[in-house]
Amino acid sequence: MNILKSTRTLICAGGMLLTSFLTACGGGSDAGRDPILGIPAAALVSVAVTPATASVNIGASQQFTATANYADGSSRNVTAVSAWSSASPAIATVGSATGNATGVAAGSAAISATFDSKSGSGTLTVVAPPPVTLSSIAVTPPTATITVGATQQYSATATYSNGATAVITDAVIWSSSAVTVGTIAQSGIATGLAAGQTTVSATSGATTGTALLNVTAPVIVTPPPGEPLPPPVTPLPPVTPLPPPVTPTVLLDLGRATNFAVLAGTSLTNNSGGTTLIAGDVGSPSQTVDPVQTPGFTNYKSGAILDGALADLQVAITDANSRTCTVNSASGVDLGGQVFTPGVYCYAGAISITGTFTMNGPGLYIFRTASTLNTTANSIVALTGGATAENAFWVPVGPSTLGANSVFKGSILGQSAAITVGDNTTLLTGRVLSAAAVTLRNNQIAK
Structure with a gap:
C-alpha cells in the first residue's frame, strides 16, 4: 500500500509540474495547452494588437505585436503565428506573417491580426513628412576686391530645411546692384567695370544670398616731379611658341x-x-x-x-x-x-x-x-x-x-x-x- 501511495503521489506531482511548465511557456499552440491529469483547457478569449495607435511618415515602418489572452488569465505573444492584414493597403501594407507595417500614402489604416478565429486590430496613421524647402543661400567669397577689368568667380551654396546643402551656382539668378561698377554673368563670374562697390546677389525663388564686390582702379606709378623717367625696358627675345594645347576629353552629348x-x-x-x-x-x-x-x-x-x-x-x-x-x-x-x-x-x-x-x-x-x-x-x-x-x-x-x-x-x-x-x-x-x-x-x- 505504501508503494502504491508513493507512486500515485509522484505521478500527480509530475503531472502538476508539467502543467505549470506548459502554462508558463504558452505551448506551441492552443492544443499545446491541453492539460494533463484531467484539468480543462483554458479558452482563448481575445487577441490584442499593440500599439493600439501609431503614426509613421510615408515610407517608414511600424512593428505591431499580437498577444493572445486566455480565460485563465494567461497570455502569450502570437505575432509570428497570426495572419496579418491591412484594411487599407493603399495607405499602409503589412507583412502577412510578421506584423511589420509600412506607410504608403497619407491617411489611416486598420492593421489586424487573426489567431485561432479571434482577431484584434490597431490603427496606423500615415503622414507626409514636411516638404524640404530652401532655407538660405550663401554666396562665397562674402567679400572680394578686384581691379577694373579683372574678374571674380562666385559660388552659391543652398541650405535646405532638412539640413542638406548643395552647390547651386548654375541654378540661381545672379545680379549686381550697381551694374556700372561691376556685372555678373549667370555662371557666377563677376567683372569689374569702374571703381566702387556693388552687391552681388544669387536668387532662387524667394530666397536670396549676397556678397560684396569692391572694384579698384589700377595703380599707375609715375616718378616724382624733376626725376628722370626710368630707362626704357629692353625688349625680351622672341619667345618660342608653345605647343598646341591638348585636345580636351570629348564630353558626352545628350x-x-x-x-x-x-x-x-x-x-x-x-x-x-x-x-x-x-x-x-x-x-x-x-x-x-x-x-x-x-x-x-x-x-x-x-x-x-x-x-x-x-x-x-x-x-x-x-x-x-x-x-x-x-x-x-x-x-x-x-x-x-x-x-x-x-x-x-x-x-x-x-x-x-x-x-x-x-x-x-x-x-x-x-x-x-x-x-x-x-x-x-x-x-x-x-x-x-x-x-x-x-x-x-x-x-x-x-x-x-x-x-x-x-x-x-x-x-x-x-x-x-x-x-x-x-x-x-x-x-x-x-x-x-x-x-x-x-x-x-x-x-x-x-x-
Whole structure:
C-alpha cells in the first residue's frame, strides 16, 4: 500500500509540474495547452494588437505585436503565428506573417491580426513628412576686391530645411546692384567695370544670398616731379611658341534629351499633392500626376520632340558604354567616403553610395555598372575643384534607386531599367532619364 501511495503521489506531482511548465511557456499552440491529469483547457478569449495607435511618415515602418489572452488569465505573444492584414493597403501594407507595417500614402489604416478565429486590430496613421524647402543661400567669397577689368568667380551654396546643402551656382539668378561698377554673368563670374562697390546677389525663388564686390582702379606709378623717367625696358627675345594645347576629353552629348530634366519612356509616377518641382522639360507618354515645372519648360506626352529625346538618350548611352575604362572592376563599389578625379569608372557589380561621395577636378565623369545604382537615405554627392554636374553621368544596366532625403549630382541614363527617386531627394544639378519607368516623390530636380 505504501508503494502504491508513493507512486500515485509522484505521478500527480509530475503531472502538476508539467502543467505549470506548459502554462508558463504558452505551448506551441492552443492544443499545446491541453492539460494533463484531467484539468480543462483554458479558452482563448481575445487577441490584442499593440500599439493600439501609431503614426509613421510615408515610407517608414511600424512593428505591431499580437498577444493572445486566455480565460485563465494567461497570455502569450502570437505575432509570428497570426495572419496579418491591412484594411487599407493603399495607405499602409503589412507583412502577412510578421506584423511589420509600412506607410504608403497619407491617411489611416486598420492593421489586424487573426489567431485561432479571434482577431484584434490597431490603427496606423500615415503622414507626409514636411516638404524640404530652401532655407538660405550663401554666396562665397562674402567679400572680394578686384581691379577694373579683372574678374571674380562666385559660388552659391543652398541650405535646405532638412539640413542638406548643395552647390547651386548654375541654378540661381545672379545680379549686381550697381551694374556700372561691376556685372555678373549667370555662371557666377563677376567683372569689374569702374571703381566702387556693388552687391552681388544669387536668387532662387524667394530666397536670396549676397556678397560684396569692391572694384579698384589700377595703380599707375609715375616718378616724382624733376626725376628722370626710368630707362626704357629692353625688349625680351622672341619667345618660342608653345605647343598646341591638348585636345580636351570629348564630353558626352545628350542631343535632343539635353533640355529634359525628367524623361521616362514608359511611365512617370509622381505623388499627388506633393512638392515635386522640375526645372527642365518633362517627357513621358503616361503620367499619373503632372509634376510642377518652373516657368519656361514644357511637359511632352507625345510627338516628335519626345521621340527624338528618347532616341538621342540611347545614342548617348551607347557613347558612354564605348569609352575606355579608367578603372575596370569585376566587383561592385560603395563610393561613400571616397574622392574621385575625372575618368570612366566601370564595375560589374552594383554601385552604391553610403554617406558622402566627392568628385574633384574639372573633366568628364562616367560611372558604369552592369548591375544597379543605389544610394542610401541622406547620402550626398559633392562636387569640388571645378567638377560640374553637367559632366557627370551615371549609366547603370539595372534599376536605380536614390534614397530618401539624399542630395545627388549628375545625369542618370537608364537604357531599359526603371529609376526611383526617394522622398525629398534633390537633383538640383542633374537629370533623371530612362527609356523605362521613373518614380518621383517630393523631389526638386534642375537640369
